[in-house]
Amino acid sequence: MSLQQAVSEIQALSARIGRTVQFMEVCGTHTMAVFRSGLRALLPPGVRLLSGPGCPVCVTPNQYVDQAIAIARQPGTLVTTFGDMMRVPGTECSLERARAAGAAVRIVYSPLDALKLAEQNPGTRVVFLGVGFETTAPAIGWTIQDAARRGILNYSALCAHKTMPQAMAALAASGELRVDGFICPGHVSIVTGTGIYEFLARDYKTPCVVAGFEAADIAQSMAMLLHQIAEGRSAVEIQYTRAVTPEGNPAAQAVIADVFEPSDENWRGIGVIPGSGLAVRAKYAQHDASKLFATVPVPPSREPAGCRCGEILRGVCTPSECPLFRKLCTPATPVGACMVSSEGTCSAYYRYAAEEKQ
């Protein structure tokens, strides 16, 4: 189905349903794709898109950034990270600011590059900041397995990986907001398969469609959600059939199962969600930076005063309702994490909403 066909189907179905529906795109990359394609301009007023807690930067709590900075300041260590984490504000400052003050921090494209740096610099303790969801966790898991296999003892990862289903359930159950349907993360589902969303459709009666990342994919997914609503049913369907299968990627799932175990994880603005994270198993403790650097003191963490990123992540408040938005908190001077990430709700609204106001 082409983009134009999907958009006209959305308009027809929205008219037929006759009430405003709210779909949550849980994945930050979907938020980015919607924002960069300008898809919102083609949607009828009766179909609204909410951005959910799906950007690994936005949901990472201050405490994690503070710990990463404390480690980076240790002599003989080099913290390596995806670019996404550089500007996330910790309690005191960001990794970018800490690097300017002398902490050893370097951006890499892949954890494989970090492992290579560890091999090339045996005297340096190379720590990789393992953030991201089920799509990214296998990559870090692989490097931990490889380091253990080849005895690269100066490589470790500080992991704060999160998993999607429990967070989606927390949102659906919270009753704070009406989610008429989930646009489910395409690349997470490549790894996990689509079974992880079944309970949302079954127990919470919330339609779910696993979407790809081109504008045509997202539009088609919204048409499929509207069909479910119009027909009064809720199921898990796959729009991104060119990449996602119901069973997922068994090899990647095996890496996750071997290296990680489910853990309770703290989500910025939402708090601790049971079983919503992945912790490194004891058998890989010598590559688990949270164990290796457990004695490194981390200053007490607190979230910035007045910042409503948490409620924005839960979709119950829009950026313009946050007192800091556009005043203290701008893309160049981010206060909350949702403004830091180019996919964060606040940075998207900062740029996009400026257009609506005119």
Add this chain to the structure above:
Amino acid sequence: MTNQDLILLGHGGGGVLTHRLIAECIAPALKNPILEQMDDAACFPAPGRNLVFTTDSFVVDPVFFPGGDIGTLAACGTLNDLAMQGAKPFYLTLGLILEEGFPVADLKRVIRSLADAAHSIGVQVVAGDTKVVERGKGGGIYINTSGLGVRSPRTSVHVANAKPGDAVIVTGTIGDHGMAVMSRRQGLEFETALESDVAVLWPMVEPLLKALGPALHVLRDPTRGGVTAALCDIAEAATCGVRIRQRAVPVTPAVKGACGLLGLDPLNVANEGKAVVVCAPEAAEQALEILRRTPLGKNAVRIGTVTDRHPGAVVLETEIGGERRLAMPAGEELPRIC
């Protein structure tokens, strides 16, 4: 000095070592009568009445990248800033800050690149200075260049000159320089046929100035922050809106691939051999014709229009017919996974 030599702290001391370094590694490539006075300052008659003067510093990492090096960049960056004011470049100065241990062979190579770029349009390096810092205090080599040019009194291509209705043109494919440099940065390496577009723009700009005269409103080189930053500067200074069509923006497949890999937007990536040209609508066809006759402007294309709608804001009409605002990039584009 042999090519195996390294820069020593002594080379920054102003004594025999400094003189040998200049005589053997710097002066030969820059040879010209003014520099050969070897005095503390360059003396020359003013090359014209309306002088244009600028300075720029260069700290690119890595020092050598596909398509050029810090020497090419140090010449082109400053010469292009003069060209963007419609000024014919005449003279450059050269300030070098070298790190102890920087290979002499690399220094010679950088100075050769800088000289080639400057001499390609008859510009002379007429004054300079060299300092050396302790090992670990510098990135190998930093360069500052200042440039002096002359502009015709009738020329005004100030960034605030843009008017609603004006055509917005880019002189070729965007993002080439930034992605070529990033492909060599440690931790991000990727193989690519991509090369930096670093080049001296004056030969492309001169015919445009002559032919269009007052119809040429703005010239801007979209270096750091890319085309987005250049357009944001124009929109803000001229308090007009700018609308560009994503379909019209020329991006090579290799840059699209590299940006896709790292999650970057080509519109925000640096260029070192391109210009954003804003001219009166009736002069647009003529401008494109002139540009396309020059080697650097062969891929010139109109990407949008200045408007009186949403003054101060730049809006991209996306491929699918949607819209989004192009905000001034916050800082250096960081590769991301999400």
Add this chain to the structure above:
Amino acid sequence: MCLAIPAKIISLSGAEAIVEINGIRRTANVGMVKDPQPGEYVLLHAGFAIQKWTEAQADEYASILSEMEGLGGVEER
């Protein structure tokens, strides 16, 4: 949450492959996809192939892109 883009396998050695995206080449890990072969397409995320595409799936992606494309992409003149 996770940028991933299709890349073509150029050569293989064990779990490591050289992959290509529009002429950009990079090493990548293909240890988590079944029986990777040169010429096949994989979805690359943070240096790892997380999925393998059949020819048909690669063509579908290409058609979606071309439908939107027209991005003034300039072949070298």
